[in-house]
Amino acid sequence: MGEEESAAGPHSADREAIERLVRDNRRGLMQAGLVPPGGGATRLPEAHDDPDRAAATADSPLPGTRSVLQALDIPAVLLRPIPADGGEIEDFEIIAVNRAAVLYSREPDPGFTGRLVGDLIRLRADYPGMDADGFFKEIAEVHRTGVPLRRRGVEWLMPRPSGWIERRSDLVSVSPCGSALLMTWERFGRAGMVAEAQRIADVGWLEWDLATGRAEYSSQMRTVLGPPGGPVGGRPGGALGKRHTGSRAIVDGHLGDGHLGDGHPADGQPVDGQPVDGPARWIDLVEPESLPAYRTFAEHLLRDTRPASAQITVRLRGRVRVLRVVAEPVTAFRGGPVWAVRAVVRDVTDILDSRIREEEAALEAHRQRRRAEAEAAVSEKLRAAIVPDLVSLAEAGLDLSLAYRPAGGRAGVGGDWVNNRVLPDGRALLALGDARGHGLDAAALMSKLGNALNGLAFTGAPVENLTTWLNSLACDDGWESTATAIIARYHPEMRTLRWTCAGHPPPILVRGGHAALLEAKVGPPLGVLPDFQYLATETALAPGDLVLLCTDGLVERRGTDFDDSLRALVESALRHADLPLRECVDAVLAEMTADLDVPPDDATVVALRALPFKP
Template sequence: MSGAHEGAAHEPPDATARALADTVRRLQRAAAQQHAEARTRAVVDLATGILAERLGLLPAEAAARLARLAREAGVPVAALAADIAGQSAAPPPVPGAPPDAAQEPAPAVTQDVTPAVTPALAAVEDLQHAVDTVFDQAGPAHGAHAVAVWQRLPGGALALAAHIGLSAAEAAAWSRVPPGVATPAQRAVEDGTDLWPGDPRTVGPSVGTGSARAVLPLLGDGRCRGALEILWPAPGPDLGGPERRRLGAVADLCATLLADSHPHGQASTPPPASADEAAALVDALLTPALLLEPVLREGRVADFTLLRVNARFRDPRGRPREALEGASLLETYPVACATGLLDRLLRVHTTGIPLVGEHVRLVFKDGEFAGPDTVLLAVAPLGGRLLVSWQPESLMARGDEQSTLLRQAQRLARVAGFEEQLADGRIRWSEGLHELYGLAPDAAPVPLDRLARHTHPDDEPAIRRLLDTVRHRHRTASAVFRLARPDGTHRYTRVIAEPVLDTHGRLIAVRGAYHDVSAQHWTEVALGATRERLADSEQETAESERLALRLQQAILPTAPPPLGATGLHAAARYRPAAKRDRVGGDWYDVLLLPDKRVLLAVGDVAGHGVGAATGMVALRHALRGLAVTGAGPGRLLEWANTVALREPGQVTATAVCVLLDPAGGALRWARAGHLPPIRLAAGSAEVLPMPHGVLLGALEDARYEEHTAHLAPGDVLLLYTDGLVERRDRPVEDSVDQLIRAAGAPGPDLEDYLDRLLELSPADTEDDTCLIAVQVD
C-alpha cells in the first residue's frame, strides 16, 4: 500500500496538471529527437568533409561516395560516418530530459541514399523530402521555380514520383505519361544523356510550359530508372561545370531512392525471377532464345554473359549450347555487336522499353570470313536480365521467301543435310533425303550405324573409314559410295560429315550433308571416253609447241653482231615463257647497215605457238630486208604493217624501230603500239617520248610518226618487250620506274646489267621477254 501511496503522491492532483505534465514530456522527447538528428547530420557532414578533402571531391560528390560505401557495406550511413570521423554514433543524454527520452535510439537513417546538393542529404530517407530539400537549397541560388522527378514504369510509361513548385492541377494532369509521348524526360530516358537549357531536345510537351529546363536521366546499376527535371524561367541559366556536377549529384540521389521504391501508385512488386526460374522460362519457349546477364564495370553495363541458350537456338558458327553458356557476348559475337546488336541490347536494358520484332542486319564472323545475315530480333527486360529472341531469316517459317529460295537451291543442287544426336539418338533430316534413299516421307531416318546396309557391298570399307574418322578421330571426313535404293537402283552419293564437340572435347553429335553426284559420275564416265579421243590431239598440240620453240630459237641470234668498229657495243637477252605452251612471238634484231648506221628493233607478235612464231619470222626478216633501202624508221614500219596485213591469219604485233648513227650519236625512232625506248645517262634515266603509231596489222594505210634524240658518249639505249615489266595489278609505267630505280646505273658491263634487269623484273604474266642495250663508247 505504501508503494501505491508513493506513486499517487507524484501524480498531479487534477486533469489539467496531468495534461501539462504530458505536454512537458512530449516536448522533451521531441527535443531529444531533434538533438539526435542534428548530431547525426553533424557526424555525416564531418565524414563527408573528410572524404572530400582526402579524395579531392566536391561536397555533393563526397556525400554520394559516403552513401554508396554505406550501401555496399550494409551499414547505416550514420554508423559509417561515425567510423570515418572517429566518433560514437549514439547520441548523449539530453540534460533535463526524462530517462526514457534520453535512452531512445536515434531515428533510423536510410542507408542506401545518394547525396544531392549538401552532405547532410546522405541521411534523407524520403524522395519527396529530398526534392523539397534540394529545392529549398538550390532553387533560390539558381532561380529554379520547380523540380519534378519522373519514374520509369514497366512498359515505358513515366510517372510523376515527386515534385515541388507545380500546382496540384498540373501535377494531377501529368501524373502519368504514356509511352510514345515525346516529352523531354522520355528523350532523356531513351537516350541516357543529359539535356541542358538551350538544347532543342528540351522542347516538347511537359510540365511548366514555356520554362527552360534541364533533364537528367536517373541511372543506377546500368539501368535508367527515370529522369530529374529542373525548371527555370526562360531563357534559363548558363550552367557551368560545377553547377552541372552538383545537379548530377541530385540525380544520383533520386536514382538511389527510386532503386528501392516500387512503381509509383502501385503495390510493392514481387521479387524478380531467380536465375533458375528465368532459365526454365527460356527453355520452355518455342522460339530460339537467349538469356543475357549484364556485366557491370564502374557502374555501367560493359558486356553481357550468355546465361542460358535454349535448344532451338542455332549458333551461326554451329557451336553447341555448352560452348555458348557462360561466355561473353562481346567475345562470342564481336562483329555482330559492332554492327548494331550491342547498341540495341544496351538501349533495352537502360530504358526498359522492349524491342519487338525488328529485322536487323548483323555480320557474323566464322574464322577468317565474315558474312551478313538478317535476323528477327526481339529483346525484353526480365528481372534485371535480358530475354532475347534471335531468329535468322534463313531459319524462319517455311513460307518465308529466304527459306523457299534455300530449299530450291538445295533441290537443284541435290543436296540434303542431317544431324544425329549421340545422347538420345535423335536424327533430323532435311527435305530431299527421304527421296534420295527412296523411302516414304514418313519413314524413320536411317542412323549412321546402319548406313553400310544401304550401300553397295564394295563401298562398305569407305563408310567404315568415314565413321571412324568422325567419331574417333574427331575430324571432318567425306566419302563417295553407291547408295542402294529399295527399287534395286543405285545413286552415286557423296557424304561429308563433321563432329560436334562440347567444351570438354567430347563428341555429342554428328552432322553433315548428302550430295547426289550421280549425274556428275555419268558425266565423268563420258569424259573418260572423250579423253582417249583427245589424247592424239594433245600430242599434236605438244609437238606444235615444241616446233614453235625450236623455230624461235633458230631465228633469234644468240648474241648481237659485233659493233666495235662503229664505236658502239651492244648486248641482248631473250627469256622464254615460263610455260612451254606459252611460246610467244617476242623478237629482237641488231643490224649494221651499209651506210654505217645501226638498225635496232624489238617486237611482240600477239598470240602463242606456231602462229606467233611464224608471224615473228615474217616481220623480222621484212624489216631486215627493207632497212638496206635507207628508209627511215616510220617508213619501215609502214611496210611492216603491209606485210602483217598480208600474212595468213592477219598477224598483229607491236614493234619499235630505231636507226642510230654512231658517228654523231643521233637516233631516229618510230613505234607501232610498243613501249618507248629508255635513255640511260650518267645518274639519270629518261623514257623517250611516244610517237603516234598503231599496232602492225591493225589498219590499212597506217602512218607512223618519227622522233629524234641524241646519245652522248657513255649513254645507254634500252629497248624491251612488255614481258619485262607487265603486271596485272599496276600500270606498266609504274613497273618501269620501279625496275630502273632498282637496277641502278648500267655500268661498263652491259651483259651484267641486262642480267640484273631480268632478275629484278616485277612482271607476273609469265610471258617471254626480249631486251637490247646499246652503249656509245
C-alpha cells in the first residue's frame, strides 16, 4: 500500500466506490429530467408572512388565512400572543378555529366556534393542564424563536357534558404564522402507535434523497443513534457525532438541524457542489472489520437496486455499537436510477451482548458438567480401587455390613471411606472416615489415608499410635487435607474392641434391648494438630452385641441440633437391631435420610455384630 493510500485511511476505497454509485444514480436522474443540473430542488414560492392578508397575482389569487384554516382536514386554531407587563407572554388567545377542531370536541353545535372566538378563550387560563408538563412554555418558545414545535405528544383532559372527564392523547404541532401561531393536532392513532412501537423496539427509520442530499427521519433515530453533544438515547456514556476534519459530524449533517419528530428534513452538506449522500458519509462511522459488509450492503442498494440488510459495527463517540440496518431503494421508474434510500435502523448491541453472555454461560455450564462427569468417573474408579468390597471378618468373630448413600445422588465422589481386613495375627482392622470435601481431592486424601493405614496396621502397633501417625501424614499434606475417622482393632481372644475417635460421631452399642452412645476419648480431626497424641477406648463385646458406626452425613442437618440427630440415630438403631445385619443398615440409612430429597453430604452406616464363641 502506498503512502498516499495509507494516509487516506481504511475507508477511502470503500467511500470512493459508494460515492461513485451515488454519482451514477444522480446522473441517471438528471438524464431522465427528474432532477435539474446541480442536484438542487425546484424552489417553491414562499407564503405571505401576514396571516390576515391574502397575497395574490393576477393569474393566481390566494385565499385568506381563515379560508386556508377551514380547508385543513385536521383540527387547527390560530393563537394570538397576549404579552404581560414585563414583555413575557402571559397567555395565548384563540382567534380562529376550523371545523375539524369543532368536530374533534364532539360538540358539533354552531355556537362552539363563536364561543371559542367571541369569549376570548385563552390557553393557560381555560386549559390549566397545559402548564403541567411545560407545554405552554414550549408554545411561548415557538413564538420567541420562530422554530416550529413538531408532533409533540400531549395529554388532554376534556370535560364532557355528562360531567365525567375524558383523557385524550394527541400529537400537537405549533408553527409561526406571521404574528400569530398555528396550532394543529391529530389523534395519537396509528401515527402515535407507530412511534410508540419504534420506541419500545428501539427502532428508527430514515429516508435519504440522493438528488438533494436531504434526509427525513423519525424521532426515534435520535434515541437509536444519539444526538450530537448528548447521550446515546437512554444509555450511559458518549453520544453519536464523530467529528471529521473538513466536514460536520455525520449526524450533524443528517440529523443535526435541531428538529425532532417524525418526517423532519435535515440538509446534507455539499461536497464539490453536490449534496453528500447518507450511505457515503456513514462509512466514516463503520469499524474496519465491518467495511466489506457495509460496502456490499451499499452496492446491493445503489448498483443492484434491490433491498439489502446488514449488521455493522460502528463507533459512536468512542463507544462501539452494533446496528442492524434493513433498507430498500426507491427508483424513479422501473429499471431506473435510485432516487432515494429508505432504511430501518436498530441498535442490537445490548441484544448481542446478552446473547453472548448467555452462550458463554451455557458453554461454561457445559464445561462444568463435563468436568464434573469426568471427575465423578475418575473418583468412582479411584474409590473402587481404595475402598473395595467389604472383607468378611467372620474369621475374627465379627459379622459386618455397610450401607451408603452419596451426596446429591452422585456415585463415588464423596469423602466417606471404609477400610477393613483380618490382620496376620487374627485380629480385625476396621476404619470408617470422612475426608474433607468431595471429588478428586477427597478421593486422593482417602487413598493416602487408606494405603497408609493398611501398611501401618501390619506393624502391630496400638490403634492410638496408628491414629497419631495418620494425623502426622495428613498435617504434612497441607491444611486442606483433613478428615474425621474411627480407627478400631478387634481382639477376638479378649472379645474387646479398642478404638480411637478423631473428631468423628461416636459409635452406638445395642445390647439386650438397650442402645446408647459409647463414651469416646475424642481427639481433633486428622490433619489439624500435628503433634496431638490420640487415646484409645476399650469396649468389651458379648455375642449378639451390635456396634453401629456412621459418618456425619447421617446426622448433620441444617437447622437441626446435632445431639437431637444423634438421639434419633440411637432410637433407629434400637428399632432395627433384630433384623439381619444387611437389612438393619439399610433400614437405618433409609429412616435417617427419609426427609432429604437431595442429601447435602455422603451418608455411610457400618454395623458389626459379635458372633457366638466357636467351640
